[in-house]
Amino acid sequence: MTAMTADTAASPGATPPGGEESPRWNRAQGMLAKELRGRMRGPRAFVVLSFYLLFLAGFTLLIYFLAKLSAASDPTTPIGKPVFLGLVAFQLGLVCFLAPSFTAGVISGERERQTYDLLMTTPLSLMLIVAAKLFAALAYVFLLIIAALPLLAISLFLGGVAPEEVAIAFLMLFASALLFGTIGLCFSAWVRSTIGAAALAYGAMLVPVVALPIVAATGFSFLAAILSGSNSNNPSPTVSAAIFYLGGFILSLNPFIAGGLTEAIIYSNESLFFFTISNPFGSGSGTVFVIGPWIIYTVTALIATVFFFLLSLRLARPTRGGGRRRGTPAQS
Amino acid sequence: MTPIVETRGLTKSYGPFQALEALNLTIEPGVVFGFIGPNGAGKTTSMRILATLLEPTAGEAWVGGYSVTRESRGVRQVLGYMPDNFGVYDNMKVWEYLDFFASAYGLPRSRRLGLIDDLLALVDLSEKRDGYVEALSRGMKQRLCLARTLVHDPQLLILDEPASGLDPRARVELRALLRQLGALGKTVIVSSHILTEMADICDHVGIIERGRLLASGPIEELLRQVQTSRSVLVRLIADARLGDEAVAERVRTIPGVLGVEIEPLAATLRGAPAVVAMEGTRARALSQIIPGEAGAPPHLQPVPSALPPEIAGGSATDQRLAAAASAAPARLVRIDFDGDDYRLYQLLGELLTRGLPVYGFTEEVGDLEDAFMRITRGMVA
Incomplete structure (x- = not known):
């Protein structure tokens, strides 16, 4: 065995001489290399x-x-x-x-x-x-x-x-x-x-991919049945608009539906970003502009990504322990 | 000198269970500190708080001058931590494992390569450099993990049960390695259940039980603290003219002597005459196992003389003593004594003045196990 020499045992966090990478870069590079090596190593x-x-x-x-x-x-x-x-x-x-x-x-x-x-x-x-x-x-x-x-x-x-x-x-x-x-x-x-x-x-x-379309389809069918059954009491334009936008938003949260709707819009030669719908709330309600479903999906997905990432950071803190770990005494 | 570790009122609770109760601890730089205590005493909890892995419920701790709660990044720069149960990345090569942790401390590639070779040499794993970590034995993994804790040349090493699960050979190697680290000037905090090992490695210990630090300090000082009086072992050469009672009487009247206990020394057992000179159950027991010279077991056979030849053939007094020795056992006198080193020196003089044939005089120092048993009082189930 040989003793560790002082010159090789570099001082922590020391700024390397000119031309060498910064400690922050070394950390990022080392962490990425370790993770990618673990994923890609072997056949x-x-x-x-x-x-x-x-x-x-x-x-x-x-x-x-x-x-x-x-x-x-x-x-x-x-x-x-x-x-x-x-x-x-x-x-x-x-x-x-x-x-x-x-x-x-x-x-x-x-x-x-x-x-x-x-x-x-x-x-x-x-x-x-x-x-x-x-x-x-x-x-x-x-x-x-x-x-x-x-x-x-x-x-x-x-x-x-x-x-x-x-x-x-x-x-x-x-x-x-x-x-x-x-x-x-x-x-x-x-x-x-x-x-x-x-x-x-x-x-x-499975919530956005499977459950959401089923719940949305069931909910809107139920709503449509109620609304069609009460002709004397037609919903106000505000309620109709709310139902229309809410329904569109919920459906756009499903990537398959959002993609399918986008294809349909492209097929009808509408704009990729916005499209128009005439009289969505009954005759005489005019033409409304609607954002492309793929934009709604992508933006919502990215916002949710940031939210879940920040939540992960909070849950991964060692002193918090994360959920079930909290409150577990150490061995001795 | 600024302490490398300092805790003030460090407390950790898990609901009603108090894992650590107002721990006040100071460890100076360069010390090899042994944390000892039964299972559930709070050793790992203390170590995990110092390693910034656990937040204390109350109190504060500093490592290398950095607060463990507010300056965890600074603490991690001066600390190398090895938990009791640790894993390794099996899909990595040995050098890659160290290279990753060296990069985690921001060391540039040019320095890392030389450092890895030095560390592998230190833990005797140079020949495994390009092997996969999963192929290493447990002892080797333990040494590799120890090398990992050293990649950034930390001031302090915290090693939680580093020898657990190791075979005897690996334990010996690890012990040697820890002594080497101590010699390199590292401050080491190590926990273990094996007190003889701790006494061998550490110069300071802290005894913890039920989350409370019961005693802390240099081992010798701690042992002295737990002893209410000093115990002196005096060896007397065999002299048939002096009976046990006479020896006891001469010793008992010396100032500072609290008690006297006499027993024969097994190496000079003389068979029947010696047994006759003894009293009580010990004599009866010996008469059963040593019926006479012929019947004595080999390891208890009489020795030709209790005196070395140069003494036996010396002055007339010596010759008389030698003749008397042939018919009597040498004695071991255990003296319970209260006094400082000077009084101890005076005790030796008194023994000689009173005509006792002293050939051995040593102070009996208790070991860490004695101290541990006395201090902890078995409070933890």
């Missing part, structure tokens, strides 16, 4: 990506042939559109399921491995730790999204798809990945076990 990441692309290519071919068959009766119909819509819907579903599963273990996993305390006693800020973990977890999801770009490009060649549609689709995919990723992160910081965090994250993800 797993490569194998998953390969099989994902193979599956996606097969799925694209299937849609292509189905679209070709249906287009046989009407040769003017471009077959690029169904290929594009099928691929984007598939990727959106994948993001909804993959993003929370990738982030549900980032903090709870550290606690389970009993490495969290080691991290917390370093000068790494909680913000850096959580952000690096989120970035590394989502980087792989982003990689899966971007890797499918050549397949999406095929739909452009096949016709019927505008580049703006592809851009909007990517924007919504990234926003979805961020939203569902931070939901997983939040539960990971709150719950001690990764399995519990993943289960809760999936539950939370």
Whole structure:
């Protein structure tokens, strides 16, 4: 054994000589390298990506042939559109399921491995730790999204798809990945076990994706039945407007519905950002401007992402312990 | 000198359960401090508060002059912490593991590479540099974690039960490593249940029970504090002319002597004559196991003489003593004594003046286990 020499044991936080990186940069780089190395090391990441692309290519071919068959009766119909819509819907579903599963273990996993305390006693800020973990977890999801770009490009060649549609689709995919990723992160910081965090994250993800459209459809049908049954007592324009905007907003929180509505608007040659609806509250109520559903979804998803990220920071604080950990005495 | 660790009224409660109760502790730089106490005494709680992992309910603590509640970032720069249960990143190589933690302390890459080699040499893991952490044994992982705590050259190391779960060899290696760190001038706070190890490694200890610090200070001072009087062991060469009662009488009348206890020394057992000279249950027990020279077990067989040849063949007095020794046991006299070092010196003179054949005179110092048992009184179930 040899003794540690004074010159190699650098003083903490010392500013390195000119030309060397700053301590802050070293911390960020080290944290990111560790997280990305953990995600990408070994054959797993490569194998998953390969099989994902193979599956996606097969799925694209299937849609292509189905679209070709249906287009046989009407040769003017471009077959690029169904290929594009099928691929984007598939990727959106994948993001909804993959993003929370990738982030549900980032903090709870550290606690389970009993490495969290080691991290917390370093000068790494909680913000850096959580952000690096989120970035590394989502980087792989982003990689899966971007890797499918050549397949999406095929739909452009096949016709019927505008580049703006592809851009909007990517924007919504990234926003979805961020939203569902931070939901997983939040539960990971709150719950001690990764399995519990993943289960809760999936539950939370199903709220906008599955529960919201069902509740909204049921609620509006019920409301419509009530309103149509009481002709003598028509709702006031204010109530009608409130129902209209609230319904539109709720439906736009679902990425599939928001995407579908956006496609319908593009199909009717309306603006990508705003569109008009004539007489939405009965005859004579005029024309109203409505924001594009994809904007509502993306902005809401980004705001929710910031909220869940900040909540994760609060829950991940070691002295708070996070949820169930609070109030547990140390061993001795 | 500014203390490296200072706590004032540090308290931690979990509902009605008080894990730590007004802990006041001061640790000077360069000290190897042993935190000892039963399970649930509050050792880990104290260490976790000092490591900024737990917020105290009341009171304040400073590490290296930084407040653990308000300046946690400063505390983390001067502290290396190793929890009792810790994990490692299994999908990392040994050098990558240290490299990551070195980068976490902001060290530039150019310094990290040399530092990693030095640390691996220090913990004797150089040959495992490019191996995966998951392939290391528990003892190696423990040493790697210790190396991790040193990457930023901290002033203070807090090691919670570092030897738990290690095999005997790994324990010995870890103990040597901790002594080496102490020699490097690091302040080390270490907790353990194995008091003999603590006595071997530490120069200061703190005894904690039910969240209260019962005693703290240098080991020798602590041992002296818990002893109500001094215990002196006097060895007398065998002399058949002096009976136990006569020896006891001569010692008892010396000023400062509180009590006398005499027992024969096993190494000079003489068989039947010696047993006759003894009284009470001890003599009866010995007569049962030593019926005579022929029947004595090998390890209790008589020795030719209790005196070395140069003394046995010396003056007439010495020869008379040597002759008497052949028929009597050497004695061990335990004297309970009240007095300072000078009085102790006077006691030795008195013993010789009173004609007692002293060949050994030592003060019996209690060990850490004695002190621990006396101080804690078994208050924790």
